[in-house]
Amino acid sequence: MNNDIISPENLVYKKPELMNDTAMHYCAGCSHGVVHKLVAEVIEEMGMQNKTIGVSPVGCAVFAYRYLDIDWQEAPHGRAPAVATGIKRLWPDRLVFTYQGDGDLACIGTCETIHALNRGENIPIIFINNAIYGMTGGQMAPTTLIGQKTATCPYGREPELHGYPLNMTELASHLTGTCFVTRQSVENVASIRKAKAAIRKAFDASMKGLGSSLVEIVSTCNSGWKLSPKQANDWMEEHMFKEYPKGDLKDTTNL
Amino acid sequence: MGKILGAVVINEDRCKGCALCVDACPKDVLALAGRKVNVHGYPYVEAIKADDCIGCASCGIVCPDGCITVYRKKKD
Amino acid sequence: MEKKEVTLMKGNEAVAHAMIRCGADAFFGYPITPQSEIIETLALLKPWETTGMVVLQAESEVASINMVYGGGGAGKRVITTSSSPGVALMQEGISYMAGAEIPGVIVNVQRGGPGLGTIQPSQSDYMQATRGGGNGDYNVIVLAPASVQEMADFVDLSFELAFKYRNPVMILSDGVIGQMMEKVVLPPIKPRRTEEQIAKECPWATIGRPSSREPNIMTSLELKPEVMEEINIHLQEKYQLAKDTETRCEITDCDDADYVIVAFGSAARITEKSMEIARKRGIKVGLFRPITLWPFPEKELRKTVAGKKGILVAEINAGQMIEDVKLAIGNSLPTAHFGRLGGIVPDPEEIVNALKTKLIDNE
Numbered sequence: 001m002n003n004d005i006i007s008p009e010n011l012v013y014k015k016p017e018l019m020n021d022t023a024m025h026y027c028a029g030c031s032h033g034v035v036h037k038l039v040a041e042v043i044e045e046m047g048m049q050n051k052t053i054g055v056s057p058v059g060c061a062v063f064a065y066r067y068l069d070i071d072w073q074e075a076p077h078g079r080a081p082a083v084a085t086g087i088k089r090l091w092p093d094r095l096v097f098t099y100q101g102d103g104d105l106a107c108i109g110t111c112e113t114i115h116a117l118n119r120g121e122n123i124p125i126i127f128i129n130n131a132i133y134g135m136t137g138g139q140m141a142p143t144t145l146i147g148q149k150t151a152t153c154p155y156g157r158e159p160e161l162h163g164y165p166l167n168m169t170e171l172a173s174h175l176t177g178t179c180f181v182t183r184q185s186v187e188n189v190a191s192i193r194k195a196k197a198a199i200r201k202a203f204d205a206s207m208k209g210l211g212s213s214l215v216e217i218v219s220t221c222n223s224g225w226k227l228s229p230k231q232a233n234d235w236m237e238e239h240m241f242k243e244y245p246k247g248d249l250k251d252t253t254n255l
Numbered sequence: 256m257g258k259i260l261g262a263v264v265i266n267e268d269r270c271k272g273c274a275l276c277v278d279a280c281p282k283d284v285l286a287l288a289g290r291k292v293n294v295h296g297y298p299y300v301e302a303i304k305a306d307d308c309i310g311c312a313s314c315g316i317v318c319p320d321g322c323i324t325v326y327r328k329k330k331d
Numbered sequence: 332m333e334k335k336e337v338t339l340m341k342g343n344e345a346v347a348h349a350m351i352r353c354g355a356d357a358f359f360g361y362p363i364t365p366q367s368e369i370i371e372t373l374a375l376l377k378p379w380e381t382t383g384m385v386v387l388q389a390e391s392e393v394a395s396i397n398m399v400y401g402g403g404g405a406g407k408r409v410i411t412t413s414s415s416p417g418v419a420l421m422q423e424g425i426s427y428m429a430g431a432e433i434p435g436v437i438v439n440v441q442r443g444g445p446g447l448g449t450i451q452p453s454q455s456d457y458m459q460a461t462r463g464g465g466n467g468d469y470n471v472i473v474l475a476p477a478s479v480q481e482m483a484d485f486v487d488l489s490f491e492l493a494f495k496y497r498n499p500v501m502i503l504s505d506g507v508i509g510q511m512m513e514k515v516v517l518p519p520i521k522p523r524r525t526e527e528q529i530a531k532e533c534p535w536a537t538i539g540r541p542s543s544r545e546p547n548i549m550t551s552l553e554l555k556p557e558v559m560e561e562i563n564i565h566l567q568e569k570y571q572l573a574k575d576t577e578t579r580c581e582i583t584d585c586d587d588a589d590y591v592i593v594a595f596g597s598a599a600r601i602t603e604k605s606m607e608i609a610r611k612r613g614i615k616v617g618l619f620r621p622i623t624l625w626p627f628p629e630k631e632l633r634k635t636v637a638g639k640k641g642i643l644v645a646e647i648n649a650g651q652m653i654e655d656v657k658l659a660i661g662n663s664l665p666t667a668h669f670g671r672l673g674g675i676v677p678d679p680e681e682i683v684n685a686l687k688t689k690l691i692d693n694e
Contacts, residue, residue, distance in 0.1 A: 001305075006326050012325050015315075049542075075401075085394075111393075189316050
């Protein structure tokens with residue numbers, strides 16, 4: 001019986017210590033949970049559990065502070081980079097990161113995001129892009145794909161009516177203040193490992209004072225997309241990666 | 256040559272039945288537990304072929320809710 | 332004894348000097364007339380090289396107030412300054428600060444509105460300041476300086492109140508006080524607090540979680556209405572304590588007066604001259620100057636005006652503080668308002684005339 005091997009010395013994987021036992025409010029299969037685990041793992045591996053302040057957004061991740069046992073500030077909608085600037089400038093030896101969705105970062109908080117990145121604030125920004133507004137029930141996001149149906153573009157996004165998808169990560173890569181700009185995803189083990197390495201690099205860069213980082217995670221919102229979690233992953237691979245191709249867009253960190 | 260043995264422990268009450276682990280498992284160890292639901296009313300995942308597990312941890316890594324703990328041992 | 336440094340400077344400059352001297356940790360702000368001298372003075376003084384104070388020009392007032400949210404939530408003494416249209420933009424952040432119980436100081440050097448309005452002085456943000464200003468049931472403690480000296484002195488006082496109540500505090504000034512130059516004794520030098528002091532004095536601050544405590548979380552969000560009501564009740568109890576203990580006012584020549592002029596900030600300064608003119612003409616007038624606009628010194632006002640013939644509320648707006656005056660005294664005696672609008676600063680003579688035509692002639 002394989003179950004005989006269940007004992008601490010044979011442990012190879014468990015959820016990170018920093019992630020507490022509170023049941024997460026996210027829908028089944030939501031990418032947020034995976035990224036939360038990665039953030040927790042990276043903080044633990046850096047040994048920064050006692051010196052980290054997270055800034056959570058408005059949107060689905062508003063309650064991130066319930067799940068990771070670090071100090072948190074929940075920012076007004078879109079303002080997380082400004083809130084993080086206030087913390088980091090005053091506590092430069094702390095690890096201060098923001099965790100934001102596409103509505104928060106690429107729409108209402110575009111100004112704060114671009115300026116914090118361009119000032120080279122030593123803050124890593126985790127950007128969850130699932131091309132839809134999850135928390136409010138599946139409305140159009142700035143990153144919604146052309147033709148994609150949402151509650152506020154039920155016949156599909158049309159450029160004449162709704163404009164074009166906003167590629168914030170490309171924009172960020174052109175800003176002098178950024179040191180590391182990358183686009184990742186978390187739909188399978190290989191992608192998750194790469195995304196974790198990217199988060200680690202961004203967090204390390206902030207503690208070395210190299211400037212701001214943007215780690216976009218192209219994500220699924222299977223509830224908003226009205227697909228099963230598996231189908232959502234497939235849809236993301238087929239459609240999202242065309243508009244939002246994965247890979248490092250800028251890396252001056254030498255890390 | 257030693258055989259790799261693996262085992263998974265699933266926190267059924269934390270599981271939401273998204274089944275991403277079922278898809279990630281290379282050995283088809285996991286499956287949704289029929290019509291059963293947990294305390295939150297979610298269907299949940301079970302190890303239906305526990306002895307086929309190789310402890311690769313793919314299920315644990317892709318699990319968004321951190322429900323799965325994985326063990327592995329090389330058997331001589 | 333420490334030698335007092337008497338200098339001549341603008342109200343705006345005095346605020347900048349006071350911040351550095353009273354151990355502020357950071358200033359975040361965005362230029363706007365008539366208060367840009369504050370950030371300009373800070374940039375010239377370079378406090379980051381002396382006290383270590385952070386000075387950062389933000390991309391907007393929205394960003395400024397959220398930097399205050401972040402720094403204040405992490406236990407630091409953080410201040411921002413602006414003028415009316417900029418303070419309007421800050422209302423979201425101020426509401427969130429009140430909800431999350433984050434201390435911080437906002438200086439509003441008011442100008443005329445509505446909208447972009449004018450760059451000339453005004454007191455037309457009284458209602459916004461004293462009623463909270465943003466969404467939700469909350470209050471901000473509001474101090475109204477009437478001199479360059481008070482501009483300087485109120486900075487440290489505001490920080491003390493902000494941390495005592497874990498609430499935003501506003502210094503509601505205007506273009507007159509910000510731009511005028513007069514003698515000022517700069518406040519004593521106070522060092523910035525150390526990390527150990529902050530950890531001890533602000534156990535709620537998000538400065539990184541030692542394993543000995545639960546995570547600290549700054550948030551104004553609570554989806555359960557029963558819990559949200561409890562949070563609101565807690566806030567209201569805090570505001571009640573401020574109402575009971577923090578009212579401040581200045582009462583001048585009211586004992587023998589027949590009439591009392593109620594005025595704050597620059598309007599009170601002008602009224603001092605009006606009193607002189609009126610008394611020369613045989614009209615016995617006193618001045619009641621609320622220093623805290625919220626909490627409003629209701630009890631003090633009731634006591635001061637008891638038995639008088641009438642009250643004139645002189646403001647540089649269309650009639651805002653007069654509502655608080657009426658809430659305090661009811662219909663117990665005749666009450667009239669005098670105001671100039673749109674950035675016009677009243678003349679002392681105009682106030683005397685208003686007293687005569689609106690109150691004395693009607694008797």
